[in-house]
Amino acid sequence: MTFDSSNDTVAILYDIENAPFEMLDYTLGKARRFQPCRIIVVTDWEKCPTDQKRWERLRRRPGFTFRSVTRTYLGKNSLDSALYDSAVLLYKDGVRRFFIITTDSDFVRIAEALNKGEKSYIIGVGTRQASETLRNAYDEFLCYPPEKPVKPVKKTARKAKNEKAEKEEIAAKAEHQTQEEKPQEKAKRSSRKAAAEKAEAKETKKSAKVEKAPAEEKKPRVSNKATQDEKGREKPKTKGKEAAAKKAHGLQEQKTAEQATAPAAAEPGTLVLRLPRTLQHELVQRMQSEGVSMDELVTYLLMRGMMH
Incomplete structure (x- = not known):
C-alpha cells in the first residue's frame, strides 16, 4: 500500500x-x-x-x-x-x-x-x-528479529587464483597420465586383435571340420569279407562269363517269343499253362473273338461241359 x-x-x-x-x-x-x-x-x-x-x-x-x-x-x-x-x-x-x-x-x-x-x-x-x-x-x-538475507560468498582474487592453479595442475596430471597410458593401450589393442584373429581362425577350422564330417558319413561301410567277395567276382574266367551270357540271352529270346504268341497265357493261372500249345492258341483266338478275358472263357467252357 x-x-x-x-x-x-x-x-x-x-x-x-x-x-x-x-x-x-x-x-x-x-x-x-x-x-x-x-x-x-x-x-x-x-x-x-x-x-x-x-x-x-x-x-x-x-x-x-x-x-x-x-x-x-x-x-x-x-x-x-x-x-x-x-x-x-x-x-x-x-x-x-x-x-x-x-x-x-x-x-x-x-x-x-x-x-x-x-x-x-x-x-x-x-x-x-x-x-x-x-x-x-x-x-x-x-x-523480530528479522531474518538476515544470505549473502553470496565473494571469492577473493587470491582464492580465485589458487583455484585456477589447482585446476591447471589437475588438467596437467590428467594429460600426463593419458600420454603414459597410450603405449599400454596400444599394446592392449594389439593383444586383443591377435586374440580375435586366433579365435576367428579356430572357428573357421572348426566349421570346415563340421562340414566335412557329413560328407564322409554318406559313404557306405563295406566289410572286408564283402570286399573280398566282390574282388573274387570281378575276376571270373572269361569263357565261363561268355557262356553264361549266351545262355541268358537264349532264355530271354525264348521267353519273348512265347509272350508274343500267347500274350495272355499267364493270366488264367497254371491250368492253361499245362494245356498243349495248339489248344492254348485256340483259347486265345476265341477269347479275342468273344471279347472276354481268359478267366471268363474258361469258366464258360467249364460250365458248358458240366451241363452236357
Whole structure:
C-alpha cells in the first residue's frame, strides 16, 4: 500500500511489558519510511527504571514525539487498557496509521477498535511466537528479529587464483597420465586383435571340420569279407562269363517269343499253362473273338461241359 504521508501522523503503541527495547528501536527505523511526518510513541517508560538512560537518549532524537500513558488502575492488564484508551483518542484525532509493538494476543481488541469506523492501516511488530489471530488482525506484520538475507560468498582474487592453479595442475596430471597410458593401450589393442584373429581362425577350422564330417558319413561301410567277395567276382574266367551270357540271352529270346504268341497265357493261372500249345492258341483266338478275358472263357467252357 502506498502512503501520501506529507502531513500525516504515525502512532507507535509500544507494549513495554511484552517487547524488549531493541524491538522499539527496530520499529522506529521502519517508521521512517513515512517521513516527513509526525511520529508519536505512546508507552509507559517510567515503569522501566533500568532503561532510563537509553530512554533519555531516545527522546532526544529529532522527529519523534513521546507520550507517557496514565494507567487508571494497577494490575495485570493496566498497560493494555491505557494503550487502548490512547489509541481511541488518537483515532478520534484523525490518526489512521499505527504501529503496534507486542506479541500479546490481547492487543487484537485495539486493532478491532481502530477499524470500527474509517479503516486504519495497522502494522504489527512481534516475535515468531505471535499467534495467527494477532497476525491476521493487522494489515502487515513485521517479525523480530528479522531474518538476515544470505549473502553470496565473494571469492577473493587470491582464492580465485589458487583455484585456477589447482585446476591447471589437475588438467596437467590428467594429460600426463593419458600420454603414459597410450603405449599400454596400444599394446592392449594389439593383444586383443591377435586374440580375435586366433579365435576367428579356430572357428573357421572348426566349421570346415563340421562340414566335412557329413560328407564322409554318406559313404557306405563295406566289410572286408564283402570286399573280398566282390574282388573274387570281378575276376571270373572269361569263357565261363561268355557262356553264361549266351545262355541268358537264349532264355530271354525264348521267353519273348512265347509272350508274343500267347500274350495272355499267364493270366488264367497254371491250368492253361499245362494245356498243349495248339489248344492254348485256340483259347486265345476265341477269347479275342468273344471279347472276354481268359478267366471268363474258361469258366464258360467249364460250365458248358458240366451241363452236357
